[in-house]
Amino acid sequence: MQLEAIDWTIIGAYLLFSLIIGFAVARQAGKNAKQYFAAGKNMPWWLLGVSMVATTFSTDTPNLVANIVRTDGVSGNWVWWAFLLTGMLTVFVYANLWKRSGVLTDVEFYELRYSGKMAAFLRGFRSVYLGFVFNVVIMATVSLAAIKIAGVLMGLSPVETVVISGIVTVIYSSLGGLKGVLLTDFFQFFLAIGGSFIAAYVALNHPDVGGFEGLLQHKDVIGQLNILPDFSDPSQALGVFIIPLAVQWWSVYYPGAEPGGGGYIAQRMFAAKNESNSIAAVFFFNAAHYALRPWPWIIVGLCSIIVFPDVASMKEAFPNAASVAGDDMGYAAMLTFIPTGWLGLVVASLTAAYMSTISTHLNWGSSYLVNDFYKRFVNPKSSEKELVMVGRISTVVLMIVAGALALLMQNALDSFQILLQIGAGTGLLFILRWFWWRINAGSEIAAMVISFVVAVYFQFFHQYTGLPQLSGWEEIVIGVILTTIGWVAVTFMVRPTSKETLYRFYEIARPGGPGWQKVLDDADAEGKDVASFKDEAWRVPQGIFCMVLGCVAVYGTLFATGYWIYGHWILASFITVVALIASGMLFKAWRKLIEIKPDEELYE
Template identity: 85%
Template sequence: MLATIDWVIIAAYLLFSLIIGLWVARQAGQNSTQFFAAGKNMPWWLLGISMVATTFSTDTPNLVANIVRTDGVSGNWVWWAFLLTGMLTVFVYANLWKRSGVLTDVEFYELRYSGKMAAFLRGFRSIYLGLVFNVIVMATVSLAAIKISGVLMGLSPVETVVIGGIVTVIYSTLGGLRGVLLTDFFQFFLAIGGSLIAAYVALNHPQVGGLEGLLTHENVVGQLNILPDFSDPAQALGIFIIPLAVQWWSVYYPGSEPGGGGYIAQRMFAAKDEENSIAAVFFFNAAHYALRPWPWIIVGLCSLIVFPDIASLKEAFPNASGVADHDMGYPAMLTFIPTGWLGLVVASLTAAYMSTISTHLNWGSSYLVNDFYKRFISPDSSEKELVMVGRISTVVLMIIAGIFALLLQNALESFQIILQIGAGTGLLFILRWFWWRINAGSEIAAMVISFAVAMYFQFGHVHTGLPALTGWQELVVGVVVTTIGWVAVTFMTRPTDKETLIHFCEVARPGGPGWQKVIKDAESENRDLEPLKDEAWRVPQGILCMVLGCIAIYGTLFATGYWIYGRWILASLITAVVVGASGFLYKAWRKLIEIQPEEELY
């Protein structure tokens, strides 16, 4: 349990976060752009670090530990596959989002589509994402905090939700996005340091016996493979082939949206220019996939030796037995950290929790205020009123998320539910920038169908008498059904208004063959959209950068693992590949920038 010095360290961090919120409160309260987009003048390094801190949540190491304990290291491909999405966002979509000039990605709907359906989509999506979807994610994060505090602090679930929620809400409502970014900067380094301490202590546990003892233990040897066992088709399909072949482009998941979106888009909107937007998202993906996973993986592997099954976790932590599952392996190993260091690690986990929750509070509130309240309830509202409504909605979101967190049991379970809800919508989010025919009806259909399929698999299939499907089978069915549905609706409904399409091309300049009809329509009206013809060439070069970026980051991930495993020759070869791919990426990236100089566009 925590000693006095540990509590002092945690309290000092919480006080520091509140001071930052107070420091920037006045500037954040000037207008809605300051509160939700930090004035749109932030540098890439601050935005990139903030993205990493946001995705480094209390539930993330728990989720990774759960995966490692049940499916081995290779099981992490269910989220490693999203690097493909991230790199596509970096080199194809980041500059497009920044050009759009919107405050939220939901506002994008009335820039891209027209009519009452576009307005309905914007309003409905603001509630669906800002309230429903957002609350599910925050509840999952809070569930992890409940398990960690139950193990390390002896707090009840209600105490955890109330204490954590109050502190986070205070500095989130005061500082807006600027306060979130500044606290994220410090939270990033604290969280990284805490995970390294946790891995070091776990390796030195007497039952583990250091790195050599870990890698040779019978409970761990079968879990070490970075790639799955291809002699077992069921495993290879579920954790590797389907994520890389289908999941990354077809599924909407917060932080990994195909084509960008959510709080990643919010950070891009806050960048000072397109180059800072692109660099921020690249840094995020590099750090998220290559820098952070191995400390979590090591702790998860160590937990298999000390707590080999759920029964051992329940026996060791009777006060948390009601929520004990494999994802408790990570916080269980933290109990062996000595006094002082334990306070620092708990502070790092507190930082991880606060960074994620504060981002989701501000992001969700931006939808509710900008895309629902201002758009539909009070169009003439003043900037001060919008900030006030934003602060109120922040508090309401936290209360709802806290209540929902008390009903959840497992982080991996909620992760899979979220994946299924978004199954099949990803391709639409990718294509809507490059195919004029996609309309608001397409998006509404994708959203409704994917949700209906997810609810069927979660609650309805037990009443049909049909055989149960595995997780990846449900995902594929959801993708196929949803994709067929939204494509059919696209051709059955009216296209977007011609004037709206032309205006979108003028603002975002997406380019590509999918916009040739719009360009011809504009030319028939003597409107010059000539730069769009050149923009089409950015995409092939962007995809080349995407491939090279994936090779460099995946290579770094693999090389780190094989260095840890002591496989020197393989680690050296992969490291050489990383160096080569990074060199080619640098050249390809520079060429991408030179393809369309900014001054030629005006």
């Protein structure tokens, strides 16, 4: 396999197109921090939704799915499919709250919701922790996937891949700000989706696979096809299905699927022109992310089991990438059979997937470092042009550090597990902090510290204690329990948030619910105007109903697609009908939810 002139032309044309967009919007993006980090807060839902999908379709995502399919079968994908519940909760409960808050970043939220020096510390620390440390790990994981793909398809060394991809991406990212990211993401989405379907088609037509019939009847693949896990094996059922659906989705913080919203998903919501566009954008993202994209990746992963039955066969076939070879290289290995011309398009699509994710993380991480650290603590009087300049410098620094870390990593699935463990137990707090007044800055600090300490213990020290070895899901459950107990205890040990801050937050966000009744009673007693908002109907019950319908519709589409592919016509037809009915009910319930809103003049 070798890239020909036509392939390089296609790849080069795509890169040039991305740079042109970056240059085209650079002047507007450089006007101020609001333009650079929030695209002027006037973006439509369809552009924001497509951007979210493009961002989460990175080079490491098909690698991760291939790894899961090769080791745990199709049902192993429940470790991330379960996050649909988180996503739908964000759509119908939290999207409007984030938009109402009016902040530039979700870290700025801390000083809107909490008070005192602890709130300031939390904002400053989280800006560096999430914007730099955590963000760099994510980008390094994405870059690791690029290293493996480039090693297989282009014969590039890890260092060559990091340097080349880093230079191109950082130039394009630093020029256009968020608007440049959104515009390029729109085209990257269609390119990436098209590339994944081409990859699946070529993989199915490999002589060793023999199309769908050969794939589905192959002895090494049959055992990997189940969409639901084997419940006769309690260990597998707990690890990939029960724990993710019962515990993980609401308790674990993971970028792109944060309980209560957050991160770059929140950044897109802040950029929306209004609440309705914010909600629609996040719904489109979740529907496309979970129902539209997985099956081409899964098909390629299944085909790779036949063509490359073990890691040794991949090392032998690709000596240039032998040092980083693993089951997650199965996807990249199958791409080598794509013919000239089509190969250039697929490589361009993977480049698009890489750039969309990295550019988003660069802009998102830089927004924390600039808005919530530099402007807040270093130079509060900084001009808008200075903030943009610092944002562009921090973008370059983030890319350099992420590239260096990528050279030390080995496996995308291991990185995924570590990130889940670091966030274990913090999710419930992120859900409740909007609806329970008693949660304070101390609660968040405790959750952050405890979850991190537990993750470090399991990753680096547990093996030396002589205690029994635990599976990944057992570590997550223990982390959730310890972290939750810790932050709840600290909540009652630390002084509550000041009344003035609580009144102001409620007046801006109007979360409603019984968890704020004491604050409303105090406001009434003091004659505060904020108490007038208590007459607004509480959106959460209707929002949860919409969440359930949304999950049924999306999961139904995901399962129906799988069973149509498998040739199980009756089951596929039944699930399709269920998905359509749920979609119709959701449409009506969503319209009712939209009607539950106060007079716009009350909060403009």
